Amino acid sequence: MARIAQISCGTEWSGIQDLLEKAANMVGAELFFPEVDLESIDKAVEEVGVNAQSPNLRLMTARAKAVVDGAPAEAVLLLTCFRCAEGVITKHAIRRYLQEKTKIPLVMYSFTEKPKLGELLIRLEALVTLAEKKALLARERQEGITLGIDSGSSTTKAVVMMDNEIIGTGWTPTTTVLDSAEKVKREALEQAKLNGRDIEGIGVTGYGRFLLKEKMSVDLVQEELTVVSKGTAFLANRQRGEAMVIDIGGLDNKVMTLLNGVPDNFTMGGVCAGSSGRFLELAAARLGVDVPTLGKLALRGDPERVKMDSYCAIFGIQDLVSGLASGVSKEDVAAAACRSVARQVFETQLQEIDLRQPIIEVGGTSLVDGLVKEMGEILNADIVVPRFPQFGGAVGAALLVSGVV
Amino acid sequence: MILSDLVERFGHHPLGIGQEIGRMVTTPGLDNPPLNITEKELTRGLRYVAVEAPSGIRGRMGVLGPLVEQAEAAIVVKNADYAFGCSGCARANIQLIYMLRRKKIPTLEIEYPKTREEAKVMVKRVVDFLRGLGGTNG
The missing domain is CATH 3.30.420.40 (ATPase, nucleotide binding domain)
Known part of the structure; x- marks a missing residue:
């Protein structure tokens, strides 16, 4: 279970701490608050450089320093209330501080009293991926024959890749998730002059990925932040x-x-x-x-x-x-x-x-x-x-799944 | 004004909110009184603070952020009087001081004086600081 350091101000008073913990559990993560001594807070504020007046923001700053000093965090979730001026200034200063001092992945979020579960889940899922799947994400070359499907909110895309080359694509406006996925899969296979049995692995991403996981035989289900990143780096040769x-x-x-x-x-x-x-x-x-x-x-x-x-x-x-x-x-x-x-x-x-x-x-x-x-x-x-820019997610899924089959 | 005068007297160029606002209100072609803050300043402020910061902070940072970028040294007067030149926003001040600290430029942090004696001490500390920076009269 990935241990994610929660560095935040206001989550308890906004009544959302329970939801945060539930969302973390859903993606296989555990939130924890890095421990700090009260005496260390002012020193941490001095080191980070942003002199917030709110005690909770100062405590948040000290928790960030605790992570830099070795608190066992595999990732950091950085949260402040939406529209808190002092919070947003402090949060960004802490982000810079953590990025300059560590290589720990982090994600920020500004919450209201009713945060959207989906927004929390995708951020936490990406954090878990970054923390736990470093070897998979290091893959730069696609091998074998794989299919990637990006089930997006507006369009569904698919690519078939063989030995690091894109040999078939499919694209359609999303209607029902499964029908759209089947349609683009068919198109991509036809273009590649292959049939379903030739496919050695299927990776899915996008809004509809969890439904596709239930209804199709897939080998990798991954949120789109890391998948699109990998696909884009591949397409742009970067x-x-x-x-x-x-x-x-x-x-x-x-x-x-x-x-x-x-x-x-x-x-x-x-x-x-x-x-x-x-x-x-x-x-x-x-x-x-x-x-x-x-x-x-x-x-x-x-x-x-x-x-x-x-x-x-x-x-x-x-x-x-x-x-x-x-x-x-x-x-x-x-x-x-x-x-x-x-x-x-x-x-x-x-x-x-x-x-x-x-x-x-x-x-x-x-x-x-x-x-x-x-x-x-x-x-x-x-x-x-880059070439095939609309297929970044599908290419990332096809690339990554070749590392798990 | 006293600080700006001292800075100039010791061979340095003062960067202050007073001059900047003066420049803005006298620039021909702009028409958004009283300060002539336009969307341009608010967008420029986004270079320094995120979009979720309130508009008043973004507007202030659009004017003051470039001054921090130009600054080679800084004097921070804490707990200043209402009439003393400042942006009027404690949150914007937090961001400005944070940016100054990140620049790692010579910075003097002093309390605003409440008595004549404290004022003398303040002037002496400012003079010593300015002398330490060098310059034509330093």
């Missing part, structure tokens, strides 16, 4: 060194920093349509085009011509409609839609994590040229979009 992965999905988004293809930090957006592909779908529908065409239109537009007061999928789309009504071109509206999503991802996601080069964008939205351009402009960097 298995060594540092990198950053941005995956803007249909309903949420993920940002991971990698060292040698393994995530050492990550952040996930909540379910906000304004920072997801859904916003682009709505904008494209309003313009009467498909999403890839919206991306191409955006390259010729000027986003400054549309006044956007909101990134929200409701009010932001209203701004786009108002823009059209005032006579601005489709190209300008498309550019404004892409900028809106890029800015929302930047402001809600990218501030929680260190920017690292190269920045690699994957996921279906990485095929939207205008979005990649806007993201590059905001980050002042050239964004790398």
